Amino acid sequence: MIVADLLAEDTLQLRLHTPSSRSRLECRISWCAPIEVMDPTPFLSRNVLVLTNGIGMNIDDDRTWHAYVERLAHVPVSAIAFGTGAAHRLLPKGLVKAATALDVPLLEIPRAVSFLQVHRHITNVLQAERFAARTRSWELAEACSRHAAAGSSFRTILAEVGKSVGCPVSVIDGGGSVIAQWPATSRWTDDDLRQAAVDDDERVVPLPMGGGDSFRLVVRGSERDEPLATLLAPAASIMAVQLRSALQTTSRKQPQLGALLAQVPDWEGVARQEFARTFRSTGLDADQPTYVIAAVLTEGDLGSVWRIRLVLQEAFGVLQITVRDDVIFALAQRPAADDPDGTGQPLAASLAARFRTVAPHQAAVLKGPCGSVDELRLGLHEAAGLVHQVTGPVVAAELGIGSLLAAAASHGACAGARRLLAPVLAYDEEHSGHLLQTLAAYLDSDCRPARTCRRLFIHRNTLIQRLRKLESLLALRLDTLEGQTVCLMALRLCQGQPHTLPAGPPGARFGA
Incomplete structure (x- = not known):
């Protein structure tokens, strides 16, 4: 109900005595408040209609009336309805x-x-509007629930909301950035977003x-009559659940995707054939x-991950997403275009x-295309490790030492690494030495003595004495690239064997 609707009601016989603007006459009435004090503002809420007879307001000074109205305008009230005949003839x-x-x-x-007639009319109309709203x-929440249950995308739900209100809608994050919008061709200016960030109205x-x-x-x-907050509140709850959960429910194959990620690092226990079977069970095409x-999920910053997710939805025809250890993993196939930006760059680089445009500070790693199951396993292994070391979106190298180690681990290399380091471990245990710690620190310092x-x-x-002893025990020269590489790979292969390697400095864990 707006002020103009009240004026249009013939039974009330209300007359407008001010040349009010259209925006003021279209102001929505939230409630009506009969009140007869000079400063009613402590008892009023936003957009209330003030009903008064002016009892006790025998005021001749225009400045006092101006102060009275100024206080009401500051609330602000939707209008003042002044009854004549009781205390004031005019x-x-x-x-x-x-x-x-x-x-x-x-x-x-x-x-x-009578005031009672005005009050009753406003109450009846507002109650009818709220019931209809x-x-x-x-009904809107039910439609959104059906989309969510069917596994529809978040944009499908947003489109349902936009069609219901009959105007463009968007979802913005805490920083004021748009993460989804309907229709897709709508444009949200900086002024739109700035107003949305500070406004407390129903939009x-x-x-x-x-x-x-x-x-x-x-x-x-919006051109709708009912308050938008009333119309959209249940749907907003469904959208909130979707924003949080849909990151990992793009696919109905969550158990299979979880099993696939669990098998990636188990190079000795899970053979290639078993990994390939698990991959096919996810519904992806081998x-x-x-x-x-891979992208890190950070509490309080889901907006960045969502913007990346929406980019992937547009770029690929097949997208499987799951979450493991606070990292979101996406497996994507059937790209919409090999060079979407027309720059001649590989798709991963594009x-x-x-990603750097929509989420410059989001830790994310891209790897691919992986043409075989073996490549995919190596890509998942490398992305899972690298994503915790980057501070923004990056493309993983075609070949890294992590991939080499992962590939070697499935061919008995771990056993060889343990045998190579066994003399060093035995010496440290017998002499309470620090040779293994020294070797780890030496390699982690790029073999620079200082x-x-x-x-x-x-x-x-x-x-120098420790290095000479290490060379004697390992039967390797540590001043050659080959000797350094063999020791580095052996230590990293044994990284997952806590019973084999004692605790050492940060370099001994080889996360650097």
Whole structure:
């Protein structure tokens, strides 16, 4: 119900005494408040209609009327309905003058119409509107629930909301960035987003995320009569659940995807044939090249991951997503275009560039295309390790030492690594030495003696003596690239054997 609707009601016989603007006459009435005090603002809420007879307001000074209306305009109220005949035969000129200056609609309630009649009419209309709005809101929520149950995308649900309100809608994150919009061709300017970030009116509906993330549903230019907050509240709850859960429910093959990721690092226990069978059970095509994307999930910053997810939805015809250990993994096939930006770059590089545009600080790794199951396993292994070392979107190298180690681990290399390091372990245990720790620090310091000494807090002569002893036990030269590489691979292969390697400095874990 708006002020103009009240004026159009013939039974109330209300008259407008101010040249109010169209926007003020279209202001929605939230409730009506009969009140007869000079400062009613402590008892009023936004857009309430003030009903008053002006009892006790025998005021001759126009400045007092201006102060009265100014307080009401600050609330703001939707209008003032002033009853004549009880305390004032006519509307006070000072009141009319102040309401005109401050653009507050001033309505006269004639003597023949009681306040009770006005109050009852407004109450009945508002209750009818709210009942109709609740009915429509649950119908919209039911439609959104059907889409969610069918596994539809988040944009499908957003489209349902947009069609219901009949205007463009978007979801923005806490930073004011758009992560989804309907229709796809709509444009949201900086002014739109800035207004949505500061407004507390009904065009902005917060999504109850239940965590550190903040998302809002923004409506632009709705023509609907009911309050949008009432219409959209149930749907907003469904959208909040989708935003949090749909990151890992793009596919109905969650158990199979989880099993696939669990098998990746078990090179000795899971053979190639078993891994291939698990891969096929996910519903992906083993004959199609597969792209691997890994991104870190950070509480309070789901918006960045969502923007990456939406980029992937547009770029690939097949997309399987799951979450493991706070990392979101996406397996993508059937790209819509091999060169979507027309730059001549490989698809992975083009996607990384888009990621850096929409989420520059999101830790994400792209790997691919992987043309075989073996390549895919190596790609998943490398992406899972690299994603915790980057601070933004990157493309993994075609070949890394992590991939080499992973491939070697399935061919008895771990046993060979343990045998190579066994003399060093035995010497340390017998002599309470620090040879293995020294070897780890030396390799982690790029085989630079000065850096190694600073890391271990030892003299250079002590380091030289330990290195000579290591060469004797390992039967390798540590001043050659081949000897250094063999030792580095042996230590990293044994990284997953906590019973084999004692605790050492950060370099001994070889996460660097």
